[in-house]
Amino acid sequence: MVKKRASIGRQKIPIAKIPKKNHLQVTFSKRRSGLFKKASELCTLCGVEIAIIVFSPAEKVFSFGHPEVESILDRYLTRNPPLESSAHQLIEAHRNANVRELNIHLTQILNQFEAEKKRGEALDQIRKSNQRQFWWEAPFNQLGLHELEQLRASMEELKKNVVKQANKILIGSTTNSSQFLAVNGIGSSADLFENKHTEFNASSTMSNVYNFGYGNGLF
Amino acid sequence: MVKKRASIGRQKIPIAKIPKKNHLQVTFSKRRSGLFKKASELCTLCGVEIAIIVFSPAEKVFSFGHPEVESILDRYLTRNPPLESSAHQLIEAHRNANVRELNIHLTQILNQFEAEKKRGEALDQIRKSNQRQFWWEAPFNQLGLHELEQLRASMEELKKNVVKQANKILIGSTTNSSQFLAVNGIGSSADLFENKHTEFNASSTMSNVYNFGYGNGLF
DNA sequence: ATACCTATATATAAGCG
DNA sequence: TCGCTTATATATAGGTA
Numbered sequence: 502m503v504k505k506r507a508s509i510g511r512q513k514i515p516i517a518k519i520p521k522k523n524h525l526q527v528t529f530s531k532r533r534s535g536l537f538k539k540a541s542e543l544c545t546l547c548g549v550e551i552a553i554i555v556f557s558p559a560e561k562v563f564s565f566g567h568p569e570v571e572s573i574l575d576r577y578l579t580r581n582p583p584l585e586s587s588a589h590q591l592i593e594a595h596r597n598a599n600v601r602e603l604n605i606h607l608t609q610i611l612n613q614f615e616a617e618k619k620r621g622e623a624l625d626q627i628r629k630s631n632q633r634q635f636w637w638e639a640p641f642n643q644l645g646l647h648e649l650e651q652l653r654a655s656m657e658e659l660k661k662n663v664v665k666q667a668n669k670i671l672i673g674s675t676t677n678s679s680q681f682l683a684v685n686g687i688g689s690s691a692d693l694f695e696n697k698h699t700e701f702n703a704s705s706t707m708s709n710v711y712n713f714g715y716g717n718g719l720f
Numbered sequence: 721m722v723k724k725r726a727s728i729g730r731q732k733i734p735i736a737k738i739p740k741k742n743h744l745q746v747t748f749s750k751r752r753s754g755l756f757k758k759a760s761e762l763c764t765l766c767g768v769e770i771a772i773i774v775f776s777p778a779e780k781v782f783s784f785g786h787p788e789v790e791s792i793l794d795r796y797l798t799r800n801p802p803l804e805s806s807a808h809q810l811i812e813a814h815r816n817a818n819v820r821e822l823n824i825h826l827t828q829i830l831n832q833f834e835a836e837k838k839r840g841e842a843l844d845q846i847r848k849s850n851q852r853q854f855w856w857e858a859p860f861n862q863l864g865l866h867e868l869e870q871l872r873a874s875m876e877e878l879k880k881n882v883v884k885q886a887n888k889i890l891i892g893s894t895t896n897s898s899q900f901l902a903v904n905g906i907g908s909s910a911d912l913f914e915n916k917h918t919e920f921n922a923s924s925t926m927s928n929v930y931n932f933g934y935g936n937g938l939f
Numbered sequence: 940a941t942a943c944c945t946a947t948a949t950a951t952a953a954g955c956g
Numbered sequence: 957t958c959g960c961t962t963a964t965a966t967a968t969a970g971g972t973a
Contacts, residue, residue: 729963733952
């Protein structure tokens, strides 16, 4: 008669992180109690003081202390203040260093930013002093949506006239291909300006605030 | 034939203070290392943090810590008083928030910086072209092909800057998809203008969100 | 999680160098 | 104090309840 083994008995396991969560939990419980038992025995056998603190995978705290965790920690901390303190200070210092570095970086960027802004303002000044500017030479980088719309309209007008002029020239002269192509380029580009869409459509689907309203076509 | 036992093997001992001093010392050493080994295994197996502090009979301190005794004690001490714990966590969170904020600030400044730099470059361009193209103040119906070509170039330049400005405005606002479409619409109409595209590189951190597709035939 | 079971892996008491 | 050995005491993996 074959006897079925009641148990496969203890198996050797590699000392590495246990993958199965529930399995790990069981092992943790067993070994934790085993550890505490060993500590307890050591206390009794040798009359020493021991404190153990364990943070479980679930962030729970387990502690063993003989006589008490607190008193042992107290003794440890007051006895080893230089170590503890220096380690802590190192960590603090490092963290602060990071922040400081960020701040330094930030300051540098801000300085560059200021310089660049000053430069831009200077250029603006120079341009302002120029008497021959067209209205649209005005710093259009400062234009708002309304101005942009006006600009668009003006450019359309301009374009129409350019096309007209180009055609006039083409008709009246024997044009060579390269010139033709050049004009063609203009012309084709001018197509864009054609508007079926002059309307400033703050279309209903778009927000009135952000819709540039150039419709679908143009600029 | 009687075989002499080479050793009597491990003997059971009562868990009570070991009387013989040297004997106790030996046991202490052995069991201490055993305890630390068990702790180490528990750390590895379960991925937990453990700190052990032992005061030997000779008042010497032995400690085991993974990752470090100090940090675990710190955690333990600040966690134990529930009030202080939350306070500490708040402080930590606040500090981390500060760092995050600094980073965000930095990113914003960098973006502004980039924009301002681009603007400065644009102004340079304008200034440069201003110096050489006031010729087109003249009634353009008198312009020849060459002048028309120059006009086209100027208009392209202007267009680029207008687009840039439009994008600047868009970027400055919280953009949503409909806005994106709107801008895209603008681009598509402009196709006529050939594009080498002075690309507007929204800084790399925002490129996915704010890239208005200057690469694809827009404008 | 906790307790118990079995079979085995480990820790360690004693003793020696 | 430590290393090493041997024989044995304990701890514990894998189950089940």
